[in-house]
Amino acid sequence: MNALEIKNLNKDLNGFNIKNINLELPKGYILGYIGQNGAGKTSTIKLIMNQLKRDTGEIRVFGKQYEDDEAEYKDMIGFIGDECYFPTCFTLKDVINTLKDFYSSFDEVKFNEYAERWALPYKKKIKDFSKGMKAKLSFASVLSRDTKLLLLDEPTSGLDPVVRNEILEILQEYISDGERSVIFSTHIVSDLEKITDYLYFINNGEKVFHDTTENILESHLVVKGGTDDLTNELKEKLLGYKSSNIGFEGLINLEDKKYLDDNLLFEKPSIDDIIVFYINAARKN
Numbered sequence: 001m002n003a004l005e006i007k008n009l010n011k012d013l014n015g016f017n018i019k020n021i022n023l024e025l026p027k028g029y030i031l032g033y034i035g036q037n038g039a040g041k042t043s044t045i046k047l048i049m050n051q052l053k054r055d056t057g058e059i060r061v062f063g064k065q066y067e068d069d070e071a072e073y074k075d076m077i078g079f080i081g082d083e084c085y086f087p088t089c090f091t092l093k094d095v096i097n098t099l100k101d102f103y104s105s106f107d108e109v110k111f112n113e114y115a116e117r118w119a120l121p122y123k124k125k126i127k128d129f130s131k132g133m134k135a136k137l138s139f140a141s142v143l144s145r146d147t148k149l150l151l152l153d154e155p156t157s158g159l160d161p162v163v164r165n166e167i168l169e170i171l172q173e174y175i176s177d178g179e180r181s182v183i184f185s186t187h188i189v190s191d192l193e194k195i196t197d198y199l200y201f202i203n204n205g206e207k208v209f210h211d212t213t214e215n216i217l218e219s220h221l222v223v224k225g226g227t228d229d230l231t232n233e234l235k236e237k238l239l240g241y242k243s244s245n246i247g248f249e250g251l252i253n254l255e256d257k258k259y260l261d262d263n264l265l266f267e268k269p270s271i272d273d274i275i276v277f278y279i280n281a282a283r284k285n
Contacts, residue, residue: 001027001062001063002024002025002026002027002060002062003025003026003027003028003029003061003062003148003149003180003181004023004024004025004048004059004060004061004149004181004183005023005024005025005058005059005060006021006022006023006024006044006048006057006058006059006060007022007057007058008020008021008022008056008057008058009021009022009044009047009054009056009057009058009059010054010055010056010057011043011047011052011053011054011055012055013043013052016038016040016043016205017205018040018043018044018047018205019205019206020206020207021044021057021202021206021207022207023200023210025181025183025198026181027062027178027179027180027181028175028177028178028179028180028181029175029181029182029197029198030171030175030181030182030183030184030195030196030197030198031181031182031183031184031196031197031198031199031200032184032185032186032192032195032196032198032199032200032213032271033045033183033184033185033200033202034185034186034192034199034200034201034202034271034275035201035202035203035208035275036203036275036279039202039203039204039205040202040204040205040206041153041185041202042153042185043205044202045079045151045153045183045185047059048061048077048151048183049074049077049079049151050066050070050073061073061076061077061148061149062076062148062149064076075103075104075105075145075146075147076147076148076149077147077148077149077150077151078142078143078145078147078149078150078151079142079150079151079152079153080135080138080139080142080150080151080152080153080155081138081152081153081154081155082153082154082155082157082158083134084126084129084134084135084137084138085138086098086126086137086141087126088125088126088127089125089126089127090125090126091122091123091124091125091126092115092120092121092122092137093122095126095137095141096108096111099111099141099144099145103145105145105146105147106144106145107144107145107146108144110143110144111140111141111144114136114139114140114143114144115140118133118136118140118166120133120136120137120140121133131158131159132159132160132163135155135156135159135163135167136163136166136167138155139155139167139170143170143174147180148179148180148181149180149181149182149183150171150174150180150181150182150183150184151183152171152182152183152184152185152186153185154185154186154187155167155184155186156168156186156188156191157186157187157188164188164191168191168194168195171184171195172195184196189270189271189272189275192213192271193213193270193271196213197212197213198210198211198212198213199211199212199213199216199271201275201278203278203279208278209278213271216271216274217268217269217270217271217274218254219253219254219255220239220251220252220253220254220269220273220274221251221252221253221254221257221266221267221268221269222249222250222251222266222267222268222269222273223238223249223250223251223252223260223264223265223266223267224247224248224249224250224264224265224266224267225247225248225261225263225264225265226246226247226248227243227245227246227247227248229247229248229261229263229264230243230248234250234260237252237256237259237260238250238251238252238277238281239251239252239253239277239278239281240276240277240278240279240280240281241277241280241281242277242280250277251269251273251274251277251278
């Protein structure tokens, strides 16, 4: 059984459309859900949580649809965004009492363990927490429940590298039993390279590619050359490119390297390179 299955998902959002999204995420893995602002990432996450109603398609979390059992479906999912969702006047005691009321699987002992591990102050109000402390509070509130699928929408935005690394370690702990999975939407590409098993790239509401992170990195090359090298024949092979008065830089499928001039310079790409070139190509079309 997959942790998440999305089939033929469509949603009209006042002229912007989520179009025919299909996705499978096995248990025990982390998927990076990537794209530029406005590509449809947050809307897809809201559709999974049923905060938006889909027009057509199916969404199943561990085989269950929202309509099958609303309470069980919600209990399986943990959501963390880039803002702490508790009222700023709350203390940790208020957070604990709220979680007790809302979630039957909430474990106060586990919450307190996380709070002590991350030195979260019990007497301070959330409004006096730093951004890093608020992020850790969000993770503590979710990880102290018996969730099976984490949906993360820019959870590390604005955090310093030390806190970000702690959170990445938490996510690896979360999936370590092979029974739980994570969808991780972020613009911090270095985080994706460290932790994701799969990447799903969405642009303008549609899938661009979906594969293992390793396959995506290994199946592309960055190619560089002078202005005279950028022929129309080469442009047809490029998945995206940028040029200046001194040369060009572009992205190709690895299998197309054999058709190109050996005098060109070839380099392994980063995920950031791949995303930028695909987005540039989409803007030109």
